[in-house]
Amino acid sequence: VEPISLGLALAGVLTGYIYPRLYCLFTECCDQKRSLSREALQKDLDSKLFGQHLAKKVILNAVFGFISNPKPKKPLTLSLHGWTGTGKNFVSKIIAENIYEGGLNSDYVHLFVATLHFPHVSNITLYKDQLQLWIRGNVSACARSIFIFDEMDKMHAGLIDAIKPFLDYYDHVDGVSYQKAIFIFLSNAGAERITDVALDFWRNGKQREEIKLKDMEPALSVSAFNNKNSGFWHSSLIDRNLIDYFVPFLPLEYKHLKMCIRVEMQSRGFEIDEDIVTKVADEMTFFPKEERVFSDKGCKTVFTKLDYYYDD
Numbered sequence: 001v002e003p004i005s006l007g008l009a010l011a012g013v014l015t016g017y018i019y020p021r022l023y024c025l026f027t028e029c030c031d032q033k034r035s036l037s038r039e040a041l042q043k044d045l046d047s048k049l050f051g052q053h054l055a056k057k058v059i060l061n062a063v064f065g066f067i068s069n070p071k072p073k074k075p076l077t078l079s080l081h082g083w084t085g086t087g088k089n090f091v092s093k094i095i096a097e098n099i100y101e102g103g104l105n106s107d108y109v110h111l112f113v114a115t116l117h118f119p120h121v122s123n124i125t126l127y128k129d130q131l132q133l134w135i136r137g138n139v140s141a142c143a144r145s146i147f148i149f150d151e152m153d154k155m156h157a158g159l160i161d162a163i164k165p166f167l168d169y170y171d172h173v174d175g176v177s178y179q180k181a182i183f184i185f186l187s188n189a190g191a192e193r194i195t196d197v198a199l200d201f202w203r204n205g206k207q208r209e210e211i212k213l214k215d216m217e218p219a220l221s222v223s224a225f226n227n228k229n230s231g232f233w234h235s236s237l238i239d240r241n242l243i244d245y246f247v248p249f250l251p252l253e254y255k256h257l258k259m260c261i262r263v264e265m266q267s268r269g270f271e272i273d274e275d276i277v278t279k280v281a282d283e284m285t286f287f288p289k290e291e292r293v294f295s296d297k298g299c300k301t302v303f304t305k306l307d308y309y310y311d312d
């Protein structure tokens, strides 16, 4: 081999292979080949997410299966449903952290909150254009982009329709492939029905861990979203089978609140004080009124209540 060709070949290897890897050691990269560790995701879910055996199982299999597939036919679309404060945002954060080191702060993870980012119905046309441009631009820059839409039930139907083309089984839309992207939709739609199922189990003396996904099917069916209290029926996402997984989040019980409080105490650097744990958990409100089984704010406000005990 003559020296010039050898030099060029070496330079090619350096710039094409070694340099990007070196570069990515020091800064975050959109590495579409990065393998997600199933064990690490499972460990995170098992140790951090309380009382959500169904969500854990679906998310682990869905996310791992998708990332391991070199040629997915469509982007992964997860729709997380359940009562407030039960871990929907929290799990999105766990997924993001397992795919990108920066988690929610990564350049490749984008969070939209309906009431914050799209507040005015009169601006829908503008929002639609902006959102489509934003998604297109980001997926062009990084195929493995993650988009999280919070408060999906408050999102205008027009906006949901605007993202529909990106979720479908197209190889390319205007030259961009969306098949490696991940879309996560969060909403409280279906929460009452999910709670009814959980309450039935509780009343019948059964463990919540005995609840199977098929028990939740009626709660997460098209008809369940087809009512005036949930915004999801607006869109044809469900009709057109664009959602891959409906993930139910069960309402949290007293014991789960205690687990959340302990985690928070530890993260603030305090020893776990069971007295305080019980006091804070006792301050929370539960429903139904007579049986007081489920926390009506989930784990959401336990942290501020804890401040009261550590104010000096």
Ligand SMILES: Nc1ncnc2c1ncn2[C@@H]1O[C@H](COP(=O)(O)OP(=O)(O)OP(=O)(O)O)[C@@H](O)[C@H]1O
Pocket: 048, 049, 050, 051, 052, 082, 083, 084, 085, 086, 087, 088, 089, 090, 091, 186, 187, 188, 252, 260, 298, 299, 300
């Ligand atoms: N199942 C859970 N396991 C462990 N921690 C939880 C769980 N649910 C909630 N938390 C804690 O409570 C915080 C608030 O929960 P999160 O924001 O995930 O609720 P949400 O289901 O998204 O609520 P909303 O529907 O109101 O947006 C989380 O950041 C987490 O610290």
